[in-house]
Amino acid sequence: MKAVGIVMLMFGTVMADLAGECDMVGFYQELGCTALPNVDNSTTCPEAFSCPDLHPDPAVCYFKGARYSDRSLIPQSLINNPCSQACSCSVTSLGPQFDCAAVDCVEVxxxxxxxxxxxxxxxxxxxxxxxxxxxxxxxxxxxxxxxxxxxxxxxxxxxxxxxxxxxxxxxWNGSIDDPSYCRDINCGIEIHFQNKIWQNCAPVFAGNRRSCPIAFNCPSSKTKIIRGLNLRTVNAQCQFGNATLAVGDEVTVEEQCTKCTCDVPPFVSCTKKNSCDDQ
Structure with a gap:
């Protein structure tokens, strides 16, 4: 058991290091997903992940696998994000979501x-x-x-x-691994986008997919799936609403300068450019 614990700790450390270098790693790490073995051994970045059932019951909210009934609070000690305060579950016709107290910073x-x-x-x-x-x-x-x-x-x-x-x-000694000076960024994905995860929507990133998502794109009547080529022969698939996509498939969305693809399953992910001319 001790050896298994050491291996898991080392794996977690490796994944934390890759979060700043590989697309979607930080996103999946925060949701408690596990990287699948790569088909292409020439790359160190995970090509696909296996995620737990993030929302088995639509009548309650979930955070880190724990159930929260309507109006119940997440203990603040469990929230690793100083900007997320007094977060409580709210179940409405739009689905389950967490509502948090607004934090207004004077410097803004x-x-x-x-x-x-x-x-x-x-x-x-x-x-x-x-x-x-x-x-x-x-x-x-x-x-x-x-x-x-x-x-x-x-x-x-x-x-x-x-x-x-x-x-x-x-x-300051220059070490970003020293907890006295640096901490891991926690985006609060489950807290701020609970109902989007429940609907199998696609996270939207600004610039690259290593930062926190700024929004989610959800399926609509105007959504179209464009089948592409799975050049990396990754067997894992993406889920977008009720639709299943293969790696290389794209989803059209209404937002300009935004491209959504099945690239690192199981979530479709979107990248929003500052300009439509950006490559």
């Missing part, structure tokens, strides 16, 4: 302070926890050099090719 609205001060953050905070004002005070702050950019002490940042958020401190 107070543009006057932004011109004179720099906001400071703590690793487990959603909003800024303080300010440093004045040119002399700001100049005295320590800096952290990451990915060719300098961050001031107290500033938060996300290192490239990782799924982590970090805070620059005076003790």
């Amino acid at each position: 609205f107070d543009t006057d302070i932004q011109q004179q001060c720099t906001y400071t953050y703590e690793l487990d905070s959603c909003c800024s926890t303080g300010t440093v004002c004045g040119k002399d005070a700001i100049a005295k702050l320590q800096t952290c050099e990451v990915d060719g950019k300098a961050y001031k002490e107290g500033e938060s940042f996300e290192p490239k090719n990782t799924r982590k958020t970090c805070v620059c401190t005076a003790q």
Whole structure:
């Protein structure tokens, strides 16, 4: 049993490392899915995943496999996202979903302070926890050099090719694996998109599919499936609503500059470009 535990820990560590380098890994990791063996051994990125039944009963909400009846709260200690507070299950005709308290950060609205001060953050905070004002005070702050950019002490940042958020401190040692400075990003997918998962909708990503989804595309009367070529010969399939797709198939959606494909099953995934001219 001890050996199995060590193997699972190592596998989890490997998957966490791949989350910043491979499409959809972070998404599936958060949902508790397991990577399937690759058909193409030349790639280290998982080609498909096996997911647990994420929503067996439409009359309740689910979070990390646990059932939550209508109006019941998720214990805050289980939510690894400081921006998700007081989340309770709500079951309506639109399906089950979680409703959370709104978190309004002052730095989003107070543009006057932004011109004179720099906001400071703590690793487990959603909003800024303080300010440093004045040119002399700001100049005295320590800096952290990451990915060719300098961050001031107290500033938060996300290192490239990782799924982590970090805070620059005076003790910064350059290690993103040190929990004193960095933590894994938790998107709160089950919390914020509960009813979309229940409907087998497709997550929408901005730019690449290694970040948090910004929305979900769901099947509609205008949805069309365009059959493609499974050049990677992946046997796993995607589910989009009640439709089953093979790797290489595409789904047409109404949103401009958005492409949805069955690429890393079992979810169809969409990528939204800033411009329709972007490749």
